[in-house]
Amino acid sequence: MKEISVLIVSNRRPAKLKRLLESIVKFAQAEKTETLVLINGEDKETESLVNDFSALRPDVRYFKTPGLNRGEARNFLIKNSNGRILYFLDDDVLIKNDVFTLIADKFRSFRDISIIGGPNLNMPGSSLFQQCQGFALASFFGTLWISRRYKKSGQERLVDESGLILCNLAAEKDIFIKTDMRFPDNFSAAEENLLLARLARLGYKAMYIPRLEVFHERRATYGEFFKQIFTYGKGRVQIFKSFPSYINPVHFLPVILLLCLAAAPFIKSRLYWSILMIYPVMDIFFSSLISFKKRDLRIFFILLFIFPTIHLAYALAFLLEILRRERRISL
Numbered sequence: 109m110k111e112i113s114v115l116i117v118s119n120r121r122p123a124k125l126k127r128l129l130e131s132i133v134k135f136a137q138a139e140k141t142e143t144l145v146l147i148n149g150e151d152k153e154t155e156s157l158v159n160d161f162s163a164l165r166p167d168v169r170y171f172k173t174p175g176l177n178r179g180e181a182r183n184f185l186i187k188n189s190n191g192r193i194l195y196f197l198d199d200d201v202l203i204k205n206d207v208f209t210l211i212a213d214k215f216r217s218f219r220d221i222s223i224i225g226g227p228n229l230n231m232p233g234s235s236l237f238q239q240c241q242g243f244a245l246a247s248f249f250g251t252l253w254i255s256r257r258y259k260k261s262g263q264e265r266l267v268d269e270s271g272l273i274l275c276n277l278a279a280e281k282d283i284f285i286k287t288d289m290r291f292p293d294n295f296s297a298a299e300e301n302l303l304l305a306r307l308a309r310l311g312y313k314a315m316y317i318p319r320l321e322v323f324h325e326r327r328a329t330y331g332e333f334f335k336q337i338f339t340y341g342k343g344r345v346q347i348f349k350s351f352p353s354y355i356n357p358v359h360f361l362p363v364i365l366l367l368c369l370a371a372a373p374f375i376k377s378r379l380y381w382s383i384l385m386i387y388p389v390m391d392i393f394f395s396s397l398i399s400f401k402k403r404d405l406r407i408f409f410i411l412l413f414i415f416p417t418i419h420l421a422y423a424l425a426f427l428l429e430i431l432r433r434e435r436r437i438s439l
Contacts, residue, residue, distance in 0.1 A: 110167075111140040111260055113191030113281070117181040118147040118199035122157045124325065127170065127389035129161050131203040141208055144185050145199075149175040152314040162220040179299045180273075186284055187242055194284075196300075198275035200325040202231060208319055209393075211278045214317055223304065225272035226320030238326035240410040241333055243402070249394040250418050252358060267316045269272045269304035276322045292350065298343030305324030305347070305354050330374045334421050353385045359426075366423035391415050 111229075114132060118125045121352050125145070132143055135236065147170055158170040186194060193215060195208075196261055214224055230242035244250040246258035257273040276298060289306060291299045305313060310436060313341035327333040341362075348355050391412060 109157075110142045110191040111212055112142075112193045112278075113185075113189035113215075114141060114143040114195045114197060115146075115182065115185040115189060116144065116199050116423065117146045117148050117178070117185070118151075118154055119175075120151050120154065122151075123340050124200040125154060126157055127202055128197065129158075131140055133161070133165055133168070135203060135206040135315060135356060136167070136201050138165060138211075141151055141167060142190060143168045144189060145170040146176075146181050146185050147172045148181050149173075155325050162272060171236050177295075178297075179293040179295055182299075183290045183293065185298050186281070192281060193278055194281050195278045196274050196276075197322065198324065201228065201322040202325075203322055204435065205319075206322075209323070210317070210320055214315070214320075215278075215280065217389045218315060219316045222283050223272070223277070223314035224317050224320065225255060225277040226312070226317045226322070228273060228322050228324035229258070231325045234326060235328070236404075237279045237410060238412055239327070240327040240407055242401055242410055243398050243407065244414040244418060245436070247394055247415075249397065250415055253360075256316065262316075262323055264315060264317050267314055268308060269301040269314075271316045272300070272304060274312060275324055278388070283307060286432035290347075296342040297339040298347055300346045302341070302351055304355075305351060305385055330417075336429075337418050337421040338425040341422040342429045343428055344422075345429035360396065361424050362419040362423035365373050366427070368422055369420075399420055 114136070116125070116128070122131060129143070129145075135144065143165075145154075145168070147154050147158070149409065155170070156290065158168065159169045162170065171184070173181065176184065176409060182196065193211060195211060199201075211224065215221065218224075230239050236243070246255050248255050251258070253270045256267070256271045287307070287310060291303055295302070308314065308438065327336055344359055348359075365387060372381070372384055395408045395411035395415065399405060
């Protein structure tokens with residue numbers, strides 16, 4: 109049995125996958141680590157790329173499937189892994205230090221911890237727009253407690269699902285065997301959050317490790333970023349539908365904002381409008397604060413639109429998914 113199985117799902121992003129695989133083989137020891145790539149759909153270029161890596165490193169293997177959902181794809185990799193520890197990475201991240209030794213050491217040091225994760229930071233060489241996405245996601249104003257996923261801060265500490273993200277997440281394989289639990293196979297996003305919440309209810313502990321960092325490529329265009337946040341909103345509602353006891357009122361705040369904005373033209377109360385104006389004031393304040401810290405005025409103008417996009421795209425998806433007819437969530 110290997111010590112760590114690195115699990116990656118990829119489709120039609122060979123250049124990004126190549127960057128990740130090069131960073132993995134730089135630090136991973138072949139005798140202790142295996143890297144499994146699931147090519148999710150027809151993709152000859154990616155298949156050729158992974159073949160080349162496999163020829164040089166037998167610990168790099170790949171599988172092909174005809175387009176599985178996100179959860180299904182990761183469940184497939186779990187089933188075919190041989191490692192004691194499963195390390196989930198997205199194909200558009202980059203490793204710049206020996207995270208594998210760190211992961212193994214932490215699981216040995218903290219015997220009562222079954223899941224660990226760390227931050228995903230802005231990719232070196234990102235465009236200014238991509239950097240601003242990271243700044244906003246890492247801001248408490250932007251994403252509240254979820255912001256912990258996007259910045260390297262504080263000490264090693266226990267966290268709930270809001271502090272971890274699947275693009276940089278390690279878990280003992282034994283917990284999947286003992287609980288027979290898997291990722292939900294038809295979620296739009298946030299499939300790891302439901303899994304982590306269910307595991308927490310069973311008593312499994314998760315820890316945030318600031319040093320366990322990866323660099324994650326942000327969306328290249330505004331449309332892609334809007335779609336990303338929209339998908340997050342849908343995924344959160346799917347968690348509620350599957351796990352009603354896990355509802356957190358905080359997740360409804362963007363929806364309240366959206367409804368208040370929609371109602372504003374029909375309400376003449378000065379008090380109502382005064383309260384509503386708190387949001388643009390906060391938007392200006394936090395955009396200014398980050399711009400000042402980064403010493404770049406352009407960041408201010410970009411964040412002015414990024415923050416409302418995060419809140420309103422999430423809220424719109426949340427509402428639309430709530431209004432959809434109840435559907436069965438597969439686990």
